[in-house]
Amino acid sequence: EVQLVESGGILIQPGGSLRLSCAASGFTFSSYAMTWVRQAPGKGLEWVSSISVTGGSPYYPDSVKGRFTISRDNSKNTLYLQMNNLRAEDTAVYYCAKLAGPTLYYYIHVWGKGTTVTVSS
């Protein structure tokens, strides 16, 4: 069974940094692209970033570009999201998700349960 377990979400002050992790199991992690999607309280889904199996050339929306960095460690079956210079508007549930193939244009196939990040002073 495919399992994605996010961790690292906390209450943090504006301007702070945080790294989220996503531990993957039940599939060959190194063969699938991965993604982060977030959902602010009471709001819709927002794509944050995706990374291919090789880890090269990830993309980001303007809302997080220059502040967030996605990465993966295929030896540890783990996906990461480094979040710097956090703002109140980054408050959200962050979902880790598995894409259906090795490259970025595949659809999201499986979602984790999410981890909550709250940015507040």
Add this chain to the structure above:
Amino acid sequence: QSALTQPASVSGSPGQSITISCTGTSSDVGTYNYVSWYQQHPGKAPKLMIYDVSNRPSGVSNRFSGSKSGNTASLTISGLQAEDEADYYCSSYTTSSTWVFGGGTKLTVL
């Protein structure tokens, strides 16, 4: 990178059919057949319902179907059931190699 446009809410009675639209641009929905739909119940993670415009994953009821015309994709749910009440989101790959979601549609089963 504007969000895809979905109606905020739709409703229907049990047994009826409803359709949720998802309007994008020639930079996303209109160019690629990489449109997917997700169902989200309150407090739960989203669940894949339709991928690549009209394909249903294993385990998803055949009451769910998808289509696309030009810059607009659609999700149709036939034979509405109480358990279908949820939020629904469309998503599309874009020509900028990014993904974009719709704003979400709340489905109420009357």
